[in-house]
Structure formats: C-alpha cells, structure tokens
Amino acid sequence: MGSAQRYPIAYDFSRLASRIFSRTPNGIDRVDMAYAGHFLAEGRGADCGVLFMGPLGMRVVRRERASVAIREIDLHFRETAVDADAVLLRAVSDWTAGRRGEHLSLFASGPRQLRKTWPRIAGYTLRTLAAAGGRAVTKLPENTRYLCASQFPLSELGAFDWLKRRPDVKAVFFIHDLLPLQYPEYFRPNELARHALRIKQLAEVGSAALVSSQIVADVLCDQLKCLGRSDFPVHISPMPVAGGFTPGPVAAELVGASPYFIQCGTIEPRKNHLMILHVWRDLAARLGVNTPKLIIVGARGWENENVLDLLDRSPAIRDHVLELRNVDTVTLVELMRGARALVMPSFAEGFGLPIAEAMAVGLPVIASDIPIFHEVSGGNFRSVHPLDGKGWLYALESAAEREPSSYAYARSRTERRHQGGFTDVRSFINDL
Numbered sequence: 001m002g003s004a005q006r007y008p009i010a011y012d013f014s015r016l017a018s019r020i021f022s023r024t025p026n027g028i029d030r031v032d033m034a035y036a037g038h039f040l041a042e043g044r045g046a047d048c049g050v051l052f053m054g055p056l057g058m059r060v061v062r063r064e065r066a067s068v069a070i071r072e073i074d075l076h077f078r079e080t081a082v083d084a085d086a087v088l089l090r091a092v093s094d095w096t097a098g099r100r101g102e103h104l105s106l107f108a109s110g111p112r113q114l115r116k117t118w119p120r121i122a123g124y125t126l127r128t129l130a131a132a133g134g135r136a137v138t139k140l141p142e143n144t145r146y147l148c149a150s151q152f153p154l155s156e157l158g159a160f161d162w163l164k165r166r167p168d169v170k171a172v173f174f175i176h177d178l179l180p181l182q183y184p185e186y187f188r189p190n191e192l193a194r195h196a197l198r199i200k201q202l203a204e205v206g207s208a209a210l211v212s213s214q215i216v217a218d219v220l221c222d223q224l225k226c227l228g229r230s231d232f233p234v235h236i237s238p239m240p241v242a243g244g245f246t247p248g249p250v251a252a253e254l255v256g257a258s259p260y261f262i263q264c265g266t267i268e269p270r271k272n273h274l275m276i277l278h279v280w281r282d283l284a285a286r287l288g289v290n291t292p293k294l295i296i297v298g299a300r301g302w303e304n305e306n307v308l309d310l311l312d313r314s315p316a317i318r319d320h321v322l323e324l325r326n327v328d329t330v331t332l333v334e335l336m337r338g339a340r341a342l343v344m345p346s347f348a349e350g351f352g353l354p355i356a357e358a359m360a361v362g363l364p365v366i367a368s369d370i371p372i373f374h375e376v377s378g379g380n381f382r383s384v385h386p387l388d389g390k391g392w393l394y395a396l397e398s399a400a401e402r403e404p405s406s407y408a409y410a411r412s413r414t415e416r417r418h419q420g421g422f423t424d425v426r427s428f429i430n431d432l
Contacts, residue, residue: 007430008046008141010169011039012058012148013066016073017051017128020121024326025077026266026299027239027353028150028176033074034240035149035174038422040067046141051132052153058162059132060139069128076124077328089253089334095322096258096293137162140169145429149174149210154198160205170207170432175199177350178219179270186270186348188302203227207432210425212239212351213375235428237421238376239351244333245360254338259400260293261366262339264332264354265346267308268301272345272368272386277310279392280317292340292400294321297332336361341399344368345386352376364402366395 013036019029040049040063049066051059061069133139140146146169153159154173163171180187180195202209203224209232211217217234224232265271273296284291300308311323327335336342342358344367355376358365365381367373373381382399384391 005143005430007143007145007170008048009039009145009147009426009429010048010050010060010136010140011036011066012050012052012146012150012152013040013061013070014050014052014148015150015152017069019073020076020124023077024328029077030242030329031174031176031239031353032150033070034242035147035422036066036070039147039426040070046144048140050136050140050146051128052156052159053129053132054156056132056135058136058159060134060136061131062133065131069124069131072124072128076121078330088331089251089338092260092295092322092335093254093257096260098258098289098319135162136169137165140166142168144169145432146171147429148172151176151198154201155194157197160201163205170429171205172208172210172429172432173202173206174210174212175202175216175220176212177216178223179348179350181223182219183270183348186268199223200227203229203232206232208233208235208429210235210237210428212237213372215372215375216350233428233432235425237425239353239356240421241353241356241360242329244329245336245357246333247360247362248333248337250338251334254334257338258293259340260295260338261341261343261396261399262295262297262335262363263343263345264297264357265344266298266301267296267304269303270347270349271298272347273304273307274310275386275389276343276345276392277307277314277317277321279389279396280320281310281314282389282393283396284316284320287397291320292396294343295335295339296321296323297325297327297335299325333361336363339363340402341366341382341396343392343396344373345384345392346370347386349373355381364399366392366399 016029016032016036025033048063049061051061053059151173160171163169180191184192209220211220211234214236217236221232221234224230263276267273280294310317311321336358341364342354344352344355344365346368348370349372352373355365355367355373359377359380365377367381367383368386369383373383382395384395
C-alpha cells in the first residue's frame with residue numbers, strides 16, 4: 001500500500017537542456033521528454049527541476065522555469081525539422097517510383113534549413129542557465145525524490161557527491177540497458193568503462209532504478225548484486241511512446257507510393273544493417289525494377305565502414321535504399337504509416353523503442369527473434385533469426401505484397417501498456 005505522504009520530486013532535465021544543439025530528437029530524447037513533461041507539468045508545491053552544471057554541481061530550477069525550458073526544446077525540435085514535411089514526403093514518393101527528384105538530396109543529410117538562428121539558441125542557453133538557482137544539496141526540500149530518466153550524468157565522476165550529504169534524498173535512475181557490459185564488441189572501446197562507471201555510481205548513490213523490461217531488470221540485479229546491492233529496488237516500466245505515434249491515414253503525398261520498408265536507429269554494428277543491405281542486394285537481383293524500397297532513418301554511428309561503403313558506393317542497391325538523417329517525429333510517423341513494415345534485424349537491444357512506436361502507429365513489424373523483442377511486443381510480430389538472410393528475404397517479399405494497413409493492424413493491449421505507467425512510477429518512487 002502506498003504512503004499517504006506525497007514527497008516532492010526533483011526531475012533532472014540536464015540532458016534535455018543540452019539538446020538545443022541537436023536538430024531532431026532521438027529515442028532517448030523522446031523518452032526523456034515524456035518523463036519531463038509528466039513530472040514537471042503535474043508538479044505540486046515543492047516539485048522542481050534540477051540541472052547539472054559541471055563544476056557548479058547540481059542546481060535547483062523552479063518547476064515553472066524548468067517547464068519553460070522543456071517547451072522551448074520541444075519547439076526547437078519542431079522548428080528545426082524539415083521546413084516542409086510535404087516536400088520530403090513527395091520526394092520520398094517520387095523516389096519509390098524511380099523518380100529521384102531534385103528535392104531528395106536536400107534531406108539525405110539533414111533538414112533543409114534552420115529556422116532557429118544561433119542568437120535564439122544562445123538566448124535559450126542563457127535563459128536556462130540563468131534559471132538555475134541554489135545548490136541542490138542545500139535547496140532541495142527534505143525527503144525529495146531525485147529522478148533522472150536519461151542516465152545522464154551517471155558517467156560523470158563526482159556528479160553525485162552531494163547525495164552523500166543528503167541521505168534523506170532518494171535518487172532514482174532510469175537504466176536503459178546494460179548492453180555495453182554484455183556486448184562490448186558492438187560499442188566504441190571507451191563505452192565499456194563509461195557504462196561500468198554508471199552502474200558503480202548507481203550502486204553507490206542510488207536508492208532505486210527504473211528499467212523498461214524484465215530482461216534488463218534481471219541483468220541489472222545481477223550487476224548490482226556483484227557490487228554489494230542485492231536488495232536494490234528495481235521497477236519495470238516500459239518506455240513511453242510519444243503521443244504523435246497513432247494510427248492514421250497514409251499521407252496524401254505517399255498515396256500510391258511503391259512498396260517500401262523502414263528501419264529506424266543509429267547505424268551501428270548491433271543494428272545489423274550490413275545483413276539487411278545484402279538482403280536488399282539479393283532482392284534487387286531477383287526483382288529488378290520491382291524491388292521494394294528500404295528507408296533507413298538514423299544517424300551514422302561507429303564501426304560501420306562496410307555499411308557505409310554499401311550505402312555510398314554500391315550500384316546494386318543505390319536505387320533501392322534511401323538513407324535519411326535528422327527526421328523529425330511528425331515526418332517519421334507519416335513515413336511509418338505509409339510503409340509495409342518496420343524492419344528491426346538487431347543482434348541486441350535494451351528495449352526496441354521503434355517496435356513500440358510502430359505498434360502504436362499500426363505498422364506491422366518484422367524483427368529479430370531475440371527475447372527482448374518478444375517481451376516488448378508480446379510476440380505480436382514476424383520473427384526472423386538475425387543471421388537468416390533467406391528468412392528475411394521471404395518475409396520481406398511477402399510483406400511487400402500487402403497494402404499499407406495502419407487501421408487493420410489493431411493496437412493491442414501489449415502496445416497500450418507503453419503509453420503510461422507514470423502513476424505506478426510515482427507510487428514506486430514515493431514509497432522508497
């Protein structure tokens with residue numbers, strides 16, 4: 001039974017505050033934004049924001065001022081998105097039909113223009129920094145619950161020394177995954193040490209953790225047990241899906257477009273882009289001009305030279321695979337609604353947010369046969385082993401024959417559980 005006392009929450013929006021220098025949100029941004037929007041908007045009385053300012057430590061920001069900063073970040077993402085969504089969607093439609101229009105090159109590496117000028121960015125930065133008040137160690141009310149949903153700044157040494165002086169403050173961190181510890185071969189060489197530091201600091205100063213799946217919970221509990229925290233409270237709360245991911249008609253610009261699939265995520269080794277591009281090479285050899293298209297939405301990451309060679313230099317897939325970076329959320333939803341399916345051939349994931357987003361839109365999913373995807377989707381997807389090239393080939397050919405069916409692919413109970421959970425999170429944090 002929950003405590004009758006409602007303790008104030010201090011939400012750490014440090015990572016979001018820095019995203020003014022990014023053009024479009026990524027998955028972590030959308031999760032962080034959802035948490036910030038809920039806990040800063042619903043606040044009563046002593047609820048507030050906190051902002052990590054490096055050498056100055058953690059500073060308190062009044063809830064009203066923190067909410068303004070979050071709204072400005074959201075506006076920034078909207079205003080620095082593609083200037084005209086319809087232009088991009090029309091260019092994509094032309095491309096799927098074999099007409100590589102002059103507009104398409106404008107979007108391959110990012111937005112056509114930035115409406116928000118550098119003076120406005122500088123103004124936002126100064127206003128946000130000026131809003132930071134006194135030090136958290138002295139200004140937070142008694143028994144405050146500190147909440148950080150982005151893992152930032154867990155990898156900063158000394159960032160949480162203040163918590164040791166405030167034992168009444170209960171610190172809760174959202175741990176998105178343990179993949180750098182489980183599969184270091186998929187990450188930059190320094191990521192193993194950085195993530196190990198995050199978990200070490202969590203064990204030292206954390207009071208509890210949030211995770212998005214039972215699989216992550218089990219791995220995290222094993223790690224914490226090795227660090228002497230076998231009693232560490234862990235709450236499972238699936239990642240929230242942004243409100244814009246809903247069923248809807250295919251955008252007018254995409255009506256009649258040739259069949260295409262969509263793959264979302266940073267181009268990095270564990271996402272298995274190399275395999276899917278070779279599958280597309282095989283599709284092109286079999287089907288010629290009737291080859292369905294693949295749209296890859298995501299930034300270029302690390303250790304991906306072979307993938308980039310295919311994207312940049314392979315004539316076999318040049319007319320069938322399109323790489324788009326810095327796609328805004330609204331346009332991503334429109335692209336999903338017009339696609340035949342989301343493809344997610346990953347070797348490993350901590351959650352697989354694009355699957356939850358696709359399910360919310362009503363988009364069928366073809367994904368790797370790995371445990372996390374079964375947990376996230378409730379098994380409501382077509383599964384293929386990540387190394388089964390022929391299996392992927394057949395699954396894609398079959399899906400390409402179906403029309404887009406945003407309404408036919410019903411939103412399941414499994415999907416709806418991704419939409420909330422904040423009440424349970426609040427109760428969990430409050431009862432620590």
